Structure formats: structure tokens, C-alpha cells
Amino acid sequence: xxxxxxxxxxxxxxxxxxxxxxxxxxxxxxxxxxxxxxxxxxxxxxxxxxxxxxxxxxxxxxxxxxxxxxxxxxxxxxxxxxxxxxxxxxxxxxxxxxxxxxxxxxxxxxxxxxxxxxxxxxxxxxxxxxxxxxxxxxxxxxxxxxxxxxxxxxxxxxxxxxxxxxxxxxxxxxxxxxxxxxxxxxxxxxxxxxxxxxxxxxxxxxxxxxxxxxxxxxxxxxxxxxxxxxxxxxxxxxxxxxxxxxxxxxxxxxxxxxxxxxxxxxxxxxxxxxxxxxxxxxxxxxxxxxxxxxxxxxxxxxxxxxxxxxxxxxxxxxxxxxxxxxxxxxxxxxxxxxxxxxxxxxxxxxxxxxxxxxxxxxxxxxxxxxxxxxxxxxxxxxxxxxxxxxxxxxxxxxxxxxxxxxxxxxxxxxxxxxxxxxxxxxxxxxxxxxxxxxxxxxxxxxxxxxxxxxxxxxxxxxxxxxxxxxxxxxxxxxxxxxxxxxxxxxxx
Numbered sequence: 001x002x003x004x005x006x007x008x009x010x011x012x013x014x015x016x017x018x019x020x021x022x023x024x025x026x027x028x029x030x031x032x033x034x035x036x037x038x039x040x041x042x043x044x045x046x047x048x049x050x051x052x053x054x055x056x057x058x059x060x061x062x063x064x065x066x067x068x069x070x071x072x073x074x075x076x077x078x079x080x081x082x083x084x085x086x087x088x089x090x091x092x093x094x095x096x097x098x099x100x101x102x103x104x105x106x107x108x109x110x111x112x113x114x115x116x117x118x119x120x121x122x123x124x125x126x127x128x129x130x131x132x133x134x135x136x137x138x139x140x141x142x143x144x145x146x147x148x149x150x151x152x153x154x155x156x157x158x159x160x161x162x163x164x165x166x167x168x169x170x171x172x173x174x175x176x177x178x179x180x181x182x183x184x185x186x187x188x189x190x191x192x193x194x195x196x197x198x199x200x201x202x203x204x205x206x207x208x209x210x211x212x213x214x215x216x217x218x219x220x221x222x223x224x225x226x227x228x229x230x231x232x233x234x235x236x237x238x239x240x241x242x243x244x245x246x247x248x249x250x251x252x253x254x255x256x257x258x259x260x261x262x263x264x265x266x267x268x269x270x271x272x273x274x275x276x277x278x279x280x281x282x283x284x285x286x287x288x289x290x291x292x293x294x295x296x297x298x299x300x301x302x303x304x305x306x307x308x309x310x311x312x313x314x315x316x317x318x319x320x321x322x323x324x325x326x327x328x329x330x331x332x333x334x335x336x337x338x339x340x341x342x343x344x345x346x347x348x349x350x351x352x353x354x355x356x357x358x359x360x361x362x363x364x365x366x367x368x369x370x371x372x373x374x375x376x377x378x379x380x381x382x383x384x385x386x387x388x389x390x391x392x393x394x395x396x397x398x399x400x401x402x403x404x405x406x407x408x409x410x411x412x413x414x415x416x417x418x419x420x421x422x423x424x425x426x427x428x429x430x431x432x433x434x435x436x437x438x439x440x441x442x443x444x445x446x447x448x449x450x451x452x453x454x455x456x457x458x459x460x461x462x463x464x465x466x467x468x469x470x471x472x473x474x475x476x477x478x479x480x481x482x483x484x485x486x487x488x489x490x491x492x
């Protein structure tokens with residue numbers, strides 16, 4: 001459902017909808033239009049205006065991916081059959097989304113805007129448009145209205161770079177300035193254009209924009225501008241993830257959860273790959289410290305609850321999830337997995353790193369893949385309570401047929417986890433049983449996608465809750481990447 005736009009017959013909706021497009025499938029769409037009369041969520045309480053039917057392929061296949069169709073009155077199924085009645089038209093545009101996942105926090109202010117109100121000053125607001133491939137513009141954000149001022153300061157807002165420019169730093173962004181009127185006939189003050197590359201330069205002379213009204217400029221020889229708009233703040237949410245893997249179990253027999261089947265991944269490998277391939281996109285350098293616990297290590301057979309899967313305790317980092325997978329399978333050949341299974345040492349291991357960077361520059365994610373057996377429940381609960389104050393989250397994936405009552409308790413969704421009379425400051429643990437995602441038809445791709453989605457669903461809110469509680473704001477944005485210019489020198 002879109003937002004409601006008051007008092008207008010020509011609405012330009014800001015809210016966008018993301019859909020999966022399949023060329024080989026017919027994807028039917030229906031648009032219903034209503035005139036909102038109250039705050040009731042019941043659509044029957046509002047005036048129905050009409051419908052438009054189309055397919056997603058019809059939109060994508062239109063020139064410039066821009067489809068314009070009449071709104072049909074469902075009573076007589078034709079607007080044209082009603083003399084004098086105008087049902088209107090709807091314009092729908094589509095664009096393939098880029099893969100950019102960045103978000104940006106911006107704030108703007110203006111100075112000496114034109115006075116538009118007879119009994120007051122102006123009630124200004126900004127409207128942001130991103131340019132389309134055919135040269136047209138699509139609205140992507142509206143600020144709030146600041147009443148009765150020519151020098152407004154608008155609230156900071158967060159927007160994805162994908163929504164702002166689809167990840168293209170040089171794409172034109174048009175910003176319009178309006179004076180708000182109660183009847184919806186907002187007065188145009190002026191406009192300016194910029195790009196994300198310009199905006200990302202930071203607060204400087206590059207980000208003071210003259211607001212130009214083309215009609216005024218054409219009529220008045222001495223016209224200079226209708227005011228200026230300045231970018232106040234530009235910040236990034238920089239989300240660095242350090243991923244730790246912890247593995248338990250016994251691989252000695254074909255029935256083992258660690259059994260190395262030459263034709264398919266074992267349960268540990270499937271869970272690791274499904275979750276890791278998604279979360280690795282958010283890690284800054286794709287180097288993951290990968291640990292195992294509960295094993296006898298060569299050459300003396302000592303039991304360790306915190307050993308490097310790659311065999312190098314001084315540098316346990318693996319490159320990418322593929323590197324972690326390789327280290328995992330190699331470790332199965334060199335160590336003897338052995339109980340008891342203690343979670344606390346590996347949680348404390350990550351907590352030590354997290355405790356050293358509380359400024360918000362890094363956030364740690366610990367992924368534990370386990371068969372559900374835990375030998376140090378009391379110590380683990382204490383470690384989680386202590387870790388809840390740190391920039392970290394814990395994901396637990398349970399594999400195998402065991403009962404996972406202990407893991408459910410650690411999850412803390414029903415009862416917040418506590419230790420020694422202290423409750424966890426935040427919910428930082430997410431547990432899912434792997435067996436709930438095994439597709440009996442053998443479609444592992446879909447089942448692993450569902451697993452990854454449910455496992456990672458709580459991470460963004462856990463991350464943001466830590467930052468909000470501590471009042472940590474996003475770090476200043478780095479300048480966009482500019483390819484180096486290679487100067488060709490010739491010696492004579």
C-alpha cells in the first residue's frame with residue numbers, strides 16, 4: 001500500500017515496491033485506487049475510485065519500462081462509457097535494482113527562500129527525484145514540512161543509495177523546493193540538481209546549491225536565485241562484520257553429521273555455506289577467523305575448546321566462506337573431535353575482540369554450528385549476559401536429531417536469559433534447528449535460502465539496538481571510489 005497524499009488529483013507516490021521479475025513467467029498485477037476519508041484501515045470505509053490491471057512483464061517491456069494505462073471503473077468496466085466522468089490514468093515505472101547495499105544519512109537546511117504565503121513566510125519542504133534511463137525522473141523521498149520560515153532546517157533522514165541513485169554515483173538527482181499549502185496546491189519555489197558523488201564530498205562549498213525557479217529566471221533580468229540549500233551532514237552506516245565459526249561433533253563414521261560424503265555437503269557444511277555466503281557480503285575484508293572446539297589436537301592429543309580450523313593459532317583467518325569450508329574439511333582429517341562441548345570459551349574469545357572496539361566501527365557476529373550438546377550451560381549463560389553489552393550477536397544453528405531445549409533457552413525469545421541475578425541487556429542470540437529447513441524433495445537451494453533468511457533476520461535490529469542505546473551515530477562517509485589516472489610518460 002502506498003502513502004496517502006492529501007488534496008490532489010495528480011499524486012506522485014514516493015513509496016516503492018520491490019518485486020522478483022521472471023522473464024519466463026506471467027506475473028499479474030492489480031492496482032486499486034481509493035480516496036481516503038478517515039484513518040480507518042478498513043478499505044470499505046473509503047471511496048473506491050477504480051482499478052488497473054497489467055502484468056509485470058508489460059511494465060518492463062514498455063518503452064523506457066514506463067507503462068501508462070487508464071483507471072477502469074469496475075461498475076461499468078469502462079471510463080469512456082460515462083459521459084463527463086474522468087477516471088484518470090496511472091503511470092507505473094520499473095527499473096532493475098543494482099546490488100548496492102549502502103545507506104546514507106543526510107540532513108539539509110536552506111537560507112533566504114522565496115516568501116510564498118500572504119500572511120506569513122513559507123512552509124518549505126524538499127522533494128528528491130532520481131533520474132531514469134529515459135531522462136525522466138522518479139520521486140524517491142520527501143522531507144517533512146517546516147512551518148513559517150525562510151531558513152528551514154529539515155530533520156536528518158536515512159535513505160538507501162539504491163533508492164537515491166540505484167548505486168550510480170554520477171546519476172542526476174533533482175531536488176525540488178515547495179511551499180506547502182493545506183489544499184494540496186503546493187507552490188513551487190525552485191529546484192537544483194546534484195549527484196551522489198557531489199553529495200558525498202562532505203559539508204563544503206560544493207554542497208551549497210542555488211535554488212532556481214526557471215519561470216522567474218526567464219522573466220526577470222536581475223533574478224539571481226530563490227534561495228540556497230545546503231547539505232548539513234552526510235554519514236554512512238558502516239557495518240563491519242567479523243564472522244567466527246565454531247563446530248562440534250564426531251566425524252568417525254558414515255552416520256556422523258561430519259561425514260565427508262564425496263557427492264554432497266554434510267549438514268555442517270550446508271548450514272555453514274547457506275548462512276556464510278550471505279553474511280560474508282557485509283564483512284569488510286572477507287577474512288574470517290574460523291575456530292573449532294571440543295577436539296584432541298596433534299601431536300600430543302591435548303583437548304582444546306578454542307582451536308584454529310586452519311591449524312595456525314597465530315593467524316586463524318580464512319579468506320571467504322570457501323576458505324572456511326576448506327579449513328573445516330582439512331581439520332576433520334587432522335584432529336580428533338572430542339567432548340566435552342564447552343561454548344563459553346569461544347563466546348569469550350569473540351567478546352574479547354568486541355570489548356576492544358565499542359565505538360561502533362565494528363560489529364561482531366559469532367556463528368556456532370552444533371549438534372546441541374552443551375557441557376557448560378551456566379558458564380555459557382554468564383558469557384552471553386556479559387556479551388549483551390558488547391557490539392556482537394550470536395547465531396546458533398543446531399544440526400542433527402538431538403533435542404535443542406538448551407539452545408532454545410539460550411535464544412531467550414520467551415524468557416530473557418539471565419545469570420547470577422543479572423539479565424542480558426539485549427537479546428543477542430538467534431537459534432534455529434537445521435532439520436526444520438531440510439527439503440524432503442531434495443531442493444536444497446530453496447531450503448538453505450529459507451535457513452539463511454530466518455537465521456539472519458534479527459541481526460539488523462540487534463546491530464541498531466546497540467548503536468541506539470549508546471547514542472553512536474554513523475561514521476563519516478568515505479569519498480566514492482575514483483579509478484586512478486595513469487599518466488603515460490615517454491622518454492625522448
